[in-house]
Amino acid sequence: VLRTRVVTAALGLPILLGALYAGGATYLLLLGVVSAVASFEALMLLSVPRSPVPLLLGVLGAGIWLYVVSGNRWDLLPVFFGGFLGLLMVRQVLFHPAVRAGETASILLSCVYVGFTLGHFAALRELPGGFRLTMTVFLLTWTFDCAAYFVGRALGRRRLAPRLSPGKTWEGALAGAAACLAVAFIPWRLWPLSSGMMVVAAIVVIFASQLGDLFESSLKRFAGVKDSGVVLPGHGGILDRFDGLMFAVPAVYYLVTLASPGMVGG
């Protein structure tokens, strides 16, 4: 599994980082594909019926959030989102009782979970220094993940969340946090943030990505599955690979933009 995992990463990483470097429409296109696949997975995890209409609605709703957040077009949200919600409600009324209120609620949660978070990937990229900012979040998150995984497997004793994600240990999480902070402490002139902000960013990444990871685990637990999907051999689904980043990227986006308000709306 580790071998397949590395091969998939070796193929997928250049695509992700290439699109990230290109930015603009290229990156947004990749995020659109990721959002569509992630929406399918999230909708399945949330027990939405496996049929075309709810799946397309979930993908559409996530796309609306992606578009609104990525372009900072919050002014468009009421019209688009109001219209989209109206559509969900018309559907629930017309197809009563086959379309349940819980299905409407799950589609709503899925599109916010996927579209709101992935939209911030584009928004972060569009900030001044956005490429380096995003690379920094990726690097910190992956450092946390890798250290937590390997140290947890080698030395892990005390379980972090036995019912939620039995493989995770406190030893792994603490090693991940330590590695993440150690990377942030490296004095490197390519960091896009001051050394103080790097440490704050590392702390934000640690908590956000751990939450993202556990939140996705809880969705999988409720659905009774081990992986969110199969599109990334060795990794599982898109959500399995992006769960931590999906929370870390928005968290760092708000850290950076709220710390220097002039950067918002860029």
Place this chain on the structure above:
Amino acid sequence: VLRTRVVTAALGLPILLGALYAGGATYLLLLGVVSAVASFEALMLLSVPRSPVPLLLGVLGAGIWLYVVSGNRWDLLPVFFGGFLGLLMVRQVLFHPAVRAGETASILLSCVYVGFTLGHFAALRELPGGFRLTMTVFLLTWTFDCAAYFVGRALGRRRLAPRLSPGKTWEGALAGAAACLAVAFIPWRLWPLSSGMMVVAAIVVIFASQLGDLFESSLKRFAGVKDSGVVLPGHGGILDRFDGLMFAVPAVYYLVTLASPGMVGG
């Protein structure tokens, strides 16, 4: 029941219309109270556990939308709403598996359903001529409701939505639509809109309030209850009385602001 209904209306209407006339903080305060009660009712209909934390979260989330929409502060939505969603997700992770994903989704739907719609009551009031605009929507919606109710009871034969709301008939709905259009056709110098726009507004109100009514009915059907609550004697709950308006007011708000873009953001 009709008698109790009239008495409640005679007591409640002056409060609603007085606060509407006053506008500003007074009206927003009333909407805040309505939003809190409506959230309780919506959360119950969506089978959210009847305990303090989920109820308070639902009221808080609706309050965030109410604040954001009423003041046209869409720029604040990502921070507030992101933070609120983060809180819901932390809760789902910490209390796994007692807090289910479906509960998180239902709280999200409830706060959007209540807060997004009621927020537009304040936004419509704040437009130039907002008092008369709102009175117009109220008048059109109530005309539709009353005509549909009385004509439906007297002459109704063909059921509109037998599984959803057995009391509603096509005869009632058509009479309601005819009455609503007839009112809109009255040449009256106090109307805030041109005669052409009045007819369009009446059509928008007919469809939006009928959808709002049926959407609330579907929530009640799933919950297996007849009324959404008991706060308005003779009427049932807040949602039973506001269901149509909750969709008609945002619909007319967007009709008016999109038809004359200069009015947005006021």
